[in-house]
Amino acid sequence: xxxxxxxxxxxxxxxxxxxxxxxxxxxxxxxxxxxxxxxxxxxxxxxxxxxxxxxxxxxxxxxxxxxxxxxxxxxxxxxxxxxxxxxxxxxxxxxxxxxxxxxxxxxxxxxxxxxxxxxxxxxxxxxxxxxxxxxxxxxxxxxxxxxxxxxxxxxxxxxxxxxxxxxxxxxxxxxxxxxxxxxxxxxxxxxxxxxxxxxxxxxxxxxxxxxxxxxxxxxxxxxxxxxxxxxxxxxxxxxxxxxxxxxxxxxxxxxxxxxxxxxxxxxxxxxxxxxxxxxxxxxxxxxxxxxxxxxxxxxxxxxxxxxxxxxxxxxxxxxxxxxxxxxxxxxxxxxxxx
Numbered sequence: 001x002x003x004x005x006x007x008x009x010x011x012x013x014x015x016x017x018x019x020x021x022x023x024x025x026x027x028x029x030x031x032x033x034x035x036x037x038x039x040x041x042x043x044x045x046x047x048x049x050x051x052x053x054x055x056x057x058x059x060x061x062x063x064x065x066x067x068x069x070x071x072x073x074x075x076x077x078x079x080x081x082x083x084x085x086x087x088x089x090x091x092x093x094x095x096x097x098x099x100x101x102x103x104x105x106x107x108x109x110x111x112x113x114x115x116x117x118x119x120x121x122x123x124x125x126x127x128x129x130x131x132x133x134x135x136x137x138x139x140x141x142x143x144x145x146x147x148x149x150x151x152x153x154x155x156x157x158x159x160x161x162x163x164x165x166x167x168x169x170x171x172x173x174x175x176x177x178x179x180x181x182x183x184x185x186x187x188x189x190x191x192x193x194x195x196x197x198x199x200x201x202x203x204x205x206x207x208x209x210x211x212x213x214x215x216x217x218x219x220x221x222x223x224x225x226x227x228x229x230x231x232x233x234x235x236x237x238x239x240x241x242x243x244x245x246x247x248x249x250x251x252x253x254x255x256x257x258x259x260x261x262x263x264x265x266x267x268x269x270x271x272x273x274x275x276x277x278x279x280x281x282x283x284x285x286x287x288x289x290x291x292x293x294x295x296x297x298x299x300x301x302x303x304x305x306x307x308x309x310x311x312x313x314x315x316x317x318x319x320x321x322x323x324x325x326x327x328x329x330x331x332x333x334x335x336x337x338x
Contacts, residue, residue, distance in 0.1 A: 014236035019095075019152035019229060020190070024159040024181055025197030031156040032056050034197065034221055035097045040066035041226025042152045042233075043094025049084045051076055051103040064222075069093075076107030077114070078142035079282075085145050095152040102158040102182040104142060111139045111184070137276020139184060147190055152233075158182040159196065193229065195221075247285045248292045256292060260299035270294065 019042055023031045032055050039046045046068035048056045054072055059065045071084055081104050088096045104110050115131035122130035146153060162180035165172040179196050181187060188194050194207040195218075203221040208214045210232040218225050248256075257267050264280075270291055271277045277287070 015239045016236050017192075017233050017239075018150065019154065019233055020147065020192040021154045021229065022101075022157060022188070022191040022194045023154065023197060023203070024157045024179060024194065026159055026161075026179075026199065029197035029199055030201040030220075031197060032097075032099050033059060034201070034203065035099060035154045035156055036065055036068065037222035038154055038226040038229065039068070039095040039097055039152070041223055041230055042154075045092065045094045046097070047071070047088045047091070047093040047095070048097045048099060049073060049081065049088075050099055051107065052099055056097070056099055068097075073103075075109045076103040077109040078104050078111060078138040080109075081142050082145045085149055085151075089150050093151055095154065096149065098146075098153070098155040100156040100158060101187075102156075104139075105183045111135050114138060140276060143187075143190055155191075157187070248288055250280060250283065250288055253288050253292050253295075256299065257295050260295045261302065262295065262298075267291065267295075 019038075021038065023034055025031050032052065036046075036048075036056070036059055044066075046066055048068050048070045050056045050070050050072045054070075056068070056070055060068070071087075073080055073084065081098070081101075085096065085098075106112055112135075114135040118134035119126065119131035124130055146155070159179040159181050163174040165174055167173070188207060191207065192209045193205065193213060195203045195205045197203050201220050203218045203225070205213050205216050205218075210229065212232070213225075213228060253267070254264075257263070267280075268278070271280075271283060271287070274290070275287060277283060283291070
C-alpha cells in the first residue's frame with residue numbers, strides 16, 4: 001500500500017533566486033566572453049567548466065575580465081558534467097559557467113553517442129527501445145542538476161541557422177526562420193533568461209522571466225546586463241534556510257528495504273521509475289531520502305496492520321521503566337560524507 005501525501009496550497013511569495021541564464025550563438029559570436037562579463041557582476045568566486053579546448057583560459061588576465069578557476073573536460077558524458085557541478089558547489093563557488101552545454105549532446109560520450117553505445121550493446125539494436133531508454137535519463141539528470149544548483153549558473157550553447165522550405169511559384173525555396181540550438185529540443189524552457197548572440201556580438205533576449213529584459217537587445221553586452229539580472233534576482237525576501245534534517249545513507253536504505261519485506265529488485269524498480277537510475281551508487285542524498293521515506297511509510301503501514309489489539313483495562317500494568325534499564329536513545333544520524 002502506497003502511503004498518501006497531503007497536498008497543501010500556500011500564499012505565493014517571491015524570494016531571491018540564483019541565475020539561470022543561457023547564451024546561444026554561432027562560433028565567434030562572443031558567448032564565452034559575454035558569460036565571463038555577466039559572471040563578474042553576479043559573484044566573485046567564479047568557476048568554468050570548459051569543453052571548448054581551453055577557450056575560456058585565453059581571456060584570463062585580460063583587462064576587464066574576472067579571475068576564475070577552470071576545469072577542462074575531455075569526456076562530455078552528462079554524468080561528467082554532473083560531477084563537475086557538484087564539485088563546484090562543494091568548493092563554495094558563487095558562479096558557475098558551463099561552456100558549452102552543446103557538447104553534452106553531440107560531443108564525445110555525449111547523449112547522442114550514449115544512444116549509439118546502448119543500441120550497440122542491445123540485442124535488438126533499436127535506438128528507441130534501447131538507446132534512448134538508456135540515454136534520456138542521463139540527460140534528464142543533468143538538467144535536474146543544473147536547475148537545482150545552489151550556484152548562479154550561466155551556460156553557453158552553440159546554435160546554427162535554421163531553415164524551412166516554402167513553396168514559391170511551384171518551387172521549394174529555403175527560408176531562414178531563426179536559430180536552432182545544438183541541444184535537445186525543449187532545452188530553452190529550462191532557463192529564466194535566454195539570449196541569442198550574432199556575429200557582431202549583439203545579444204537579443206528571446207526569453208525572459210525578468211520583465212525589464214523581455215525583447216531587449218544589447219550591443220556587446222556586459223556589466224549593464226549583468227547588473228540588471230542581479231537586481232532582478234535579489235528582489236524579494238531572502239530564501240529560507242535549507243532543511244537541516246539528517247540525511248540517510250545507502251546502507252541504511254538497504255536495511256530499511258529489507259525490514260519492510262522487500263529486496264534490491266523492488267528498490268531498483270522504484271529508482272528506475274522515478275529517475276531512470278540503474279546503479280544504486282548514482283543516487284543522490286535527496287533521492288536516497290525520498291526512497292527511505294517511501295519504504296519507511298510502507299513499513300509503518302505493515303506494522304500498524306500487524307500490531308495486536310490493545311489490551312483491556314483489566315490487564316495488569318507493566319512495571320515502570322527505571323532510568324537504570326531505560327534504553328539509550330540513538331545518537332542523531334549525521335549527513336553522509338563521501
